[in-house]
Amino acid sequence: MTRNIRTMAVLASLLTLVSSFTYNIAITRKIPTAGLGLLSLLNATIAFSTLPTALISFAYPRLTARDNGLNIVAAINVSSIFYLVTLALTMAYLASVWSKMGPYTWLVLIIAVLSEITSYLQSITNSVLMVKDRGRFVVTSIIQSITKFIAIPVIMVLGWTIEVILWSTFFIVFIPSLYAFIYSLRYNVHAYDTHRYLKEVLSASWVPLMGYAINSFRSLDAMFIGIFGYAQLGIWYVIFILSKPFGYGGTLINVTYGELLERGRLNIIYRDLLILLLITTYVALTLSFFPGIYINLVRPSIRSEINLLVLPIILLAINSVLGNVNQFISNVMQGIDKRDIQDTREIRPSVYLRSLILHTHLAELIFTIVYLSTMIPSILLFKDLGFTYYAVIGALVSSLLANTAALGFRFIKLGSLKSVLNGRALILDYAIPSLLSIIILTLIAHAVRFTLYPSIIISLMQAVIASIMTLIIYFGIATAVSGNVRNIVMILIRRIINAITAPQP
Numbered sequence: 464m465t466r467n468i469r470t471m472a473v474l475a476s477l478l479t480l481v482s483s484f485t486y487n488i489a490i491t492r493k494i495p496t497a498g499l500g501l502l503s504l505l506n507a508t509i510a511f512s513t514l515p516t517a518l519i520s521f522a523y524p525r526l527t528a529r530d531n532g533l534n535i536v537a538a539i540n541v542s543s544i545f546y547l548v549t550l551a552l553t554m555a556y557l558a559s560v561w562s563k564m565g566p567y568t569w570l571v572l573i574i575a576v577l578s579e580i581t582s583y584l585q586s587i588t589n590s591v592l593m594v595k596d597r598g599r600f601v602v603t604s605i606i607q608s609i610t611k612f613i614a615i616p617v618i619m620v621l622g623w624t625i626e627v628i629l630w631s632t633f634f635i636v637f638i639p640s641l642y643a644f645i646y647s648l649r650y651n652v653h654a655y656d657t658h659r660y661l662k663e664v665l666s667a668s669w670v671p672l673m674g675y676a677i678n679s680f681r682s683l684d685a686m687f688i689g690i691f692g693y694a695q696l697g698i699w700y701v702i703f704i705l706s707k708p709f710g711y712g713g714t715l716i717n718v719t720y721g722e723l724l725e726r727g728r729l730n731i732i733y734r735d736l737l738i739l740l741l742i743t744t745y746v747a748l749t750l751s752f753f754p755g756i757y758i759n760l761v762r763p764s765i766r767s768e769i770n771l772l773v774l775p776i777i778l779l780a781i782n783s784v785l786g787n788v789n790q791f792i793s794n795v796m797q798g799i800d801k802r803d804i805q806d807t808r809e810i811r812p813s814v815y816l817r818s819l820i821l822h823t824h825l826a827e828l829i830f831t832i833v834y835l836s837t838m839i840p841s842i843l844l845f846k847d848l849g850f851t852y853y854a855v856i857g858a859l860v861s862s863l864l865a866n867t868a869a870l871g872f873r874f875i876k877l878g879s880l881k882s883v884l885n886g887r888a889l890i891l892d893y894a895i896p897s898l899l900s901i902i903i904l905t906l907i908a909h910a911v912r913f914t915l916y917p918s919i920i921i922s923l924m925q926a927v928i929a930s931i932m933t934l935i936i937y938f939g940i941a942t943a944v945s946g947n948v949r950n951i952v953m954i955l956i957r958r959i960i961n962a963i964t965a966p967q968p
Contacts, residue, residue: 470958471716473738475608479714480746482608483707489615491704491761492919493623493937499700501567501625504560506634507685507705508575513582513651515620516738521671522810523590524584529726529804532652533591540657541664542583549579570626574633581637588643593721595860597649599643600721604714607639633932661811667803670815673828684858691842692854698772700858701762702779708746709783712739716791723798732795736788738951740893743787745937747780750898752908759915760922766915771851778859785866789826792873792884795821799880822876826869836867877903892948898942903936 491499519542519891527533546822553575556956557568592600616629621627688699718737722728750757755769765772798821801900803810842857850856875882911926 465569467958468718469715469738470599470955471598471769471954472718473742475601475604475714476712476742477607477745479710479905483612483710486611486615487704488706488919489763490618490623490628490631491701492626492763494625498625498628498862499697501564501571501629502632502702503681503685503696504557505571505575505578505629506562508553508556508571509582511556511683512549512575513550513579514552516586517671517764518664518668519545519583520590521693522660523587523669523811524594524721524724525667525804526663527591527650528585529800529807530652530654532654533566533587533647534653534655534660535587535591535648535651537655537657537660538587541660542587544661546580546583546726549583554694554861555646563587567578567629570629576729577634581633581640582963583643584640585636588640588647589717591647591650593717594725595782596646597630597718597721599646600717600815601638601714603643607635610638610782611633612755626900659809663941666810667815668810669812670821670824673824674823681944687838687842688854688858692852695852695854697940698775698852699858701772702760703773704755704761704778704853704858706779706783708750709743709787712743712744712787712790714827715739716787716794719791719853720794720798722813724801724804725867727799727801729883730767731800732883734947735952736791737892737947738882739787739791739887740784740889741938741948741951743784743943744893744897745933747784747934748897748904749930751777751780752904752933753913753926755915756913756922756925756929759917760919760926763890763915763917763922766917767913774850775852775855775859778856778863782859782862782866785863789830789870789873790864791810792870792877793823793826796820796877799883816842819876819880823873824915826872826876828854829872830865831868831870837861843855892941894946896937896944896948898941899944901931903940904933907936 490502494502519538523533534570553572557575559573559695561568568667588603589600592603612636618631620626685696685699689696714733715738719731722731754773755766758769758772758776759766794821802818803814821900838861841860842854843861845853845856877884911930915925916922938948938952942952
């Protein structure tokens with residue numbers, strides 16, 4: 464299993480892409496706009512209230528790498544303490560929109576609380592498996608994708624009600640988390656107790672508090688859009704759904720991080736970055752050049768407004784590529800710099816001063832500051848310029864500015880270690896194939912026009928055709944131009960064939 468982890472990660476990522484898109488298409492086509500608003504509020508509540516998980520998600524993988532396992536009981540005890548903060552944040556966030564949720568108020572609260580408890584469980588299991596058993600970590604991702612596929616016919620049988628759809632969002636994360644927890648128990652150690660873990664998490668907490676924890680405040684974007692353009696919240700959720708396929712990269716990014724923590728193999732960095740860029744850019748190109756197909760697939764009732772949504776989708780695509788690269792480089796910086804876990808001494812706050820770990824979290828702080836501080840001016844600017852969906856465009860432009868600022872800061876702080884990213888090789892392996900593909904796809908998009916229909920069958924067929932067309936063009940050019948891409952594709956194909964044809968024991 465170890466030998467084929469990256470092949471599994473790539474396949475799991477592609478499965479995540481398909482399952483996320485399929486699930487979200489199914490629910491957004493069926494539920495009313497009010498239901499989309501409730502989903503937006505639920506997602507925003509969870510994103511905001513799970514701020515404390517950033518602290519334990521930062522500390523636990525590093526403790527696992529240092530101690531060759533994790534004291535699961537102690538980790539649960541520490542997590543329970545931080546969860547009390549999450550519960551308070553949840554109540555505060557939902558209190559501001561309590562009256563607007565109508566009869567679904569208590570349901571949203573219950574599902575939010577259960578989902579947040581599951582998020583804390585995931586923080587433990589992901590930390591253990593990404594370091595000690597990356598094969599199981601990838602399998603967990605596959606189980607989540609399968610659960611999404613299974614959820615669709617279940618929802619269909621139960622009548623596509625808002626209640627069932629809201630509950631499905633919980634079970635989709637709970638089932639794979641339960642599987643991951645069972646296997647994480649194999650790496651339970653009794654090295655330290657709750658008191659020691661709590662002290663170390665608190666000692667390290669100031670670093671993620673400046674970075675990933677502050678990310679939770681980015682969920683305030685839905686509030687800003689609601690204040691300045693409440694009617695655009697439904698469109699914002701459609702944009703959110705279209706961004707889901709880009710989340711596939713999380714599996715590979717975490718596999719890279721776990722391997723750097725455990726083994727410190729720097730030679731994996733460029734290969735994993737190239738794989739991430741290729742697949743993310745493929746999704747971005749497909750969405751950017753055939754936006755009408757995917758808007759019609761997700762929400763056919765707004766297909767008359769496709770021309771108004773082309774700019775937001777292009778901004779989304781660019782943001783998503785930059786966001787994945789930002790996250791990858793962040794994990795590389797934290798995986799390379801292991802000064803806090805080089806020995807068994809207790810983690811002290813001062814150990815992170817002038818470290819790559821601190822700098823990558825400062826980049827997250829920069830992102831959040833730029834994102835939130837420019838959002839209202841951007842929204843008002845595009846409103847004055849006469850854009851119909853000014854609030855959505857303003858938020859996406861702010862995100863682009865923030866992504867650029869964070870990425871630039873990380874590059875500067877990497878210093879001489881930028882060489883591990885092999886920027887010169889990326890010109891031939893990535894930049895030239897991408898540029899040539901954009902030129903060819905521009906010509907094809909102007910020559911080939913798809914007539915859009917409300918039928919989901921026709922819409923799916925069109926989406927498959929557009930996806931395959933982009934896949935052949937992009938990866939055809941990339942493999943023709945780049946020897947590195949050619950080797951990656953051949954290794955992937957060979958390992959898939961070997962996995963299929965290998966005799967069963």
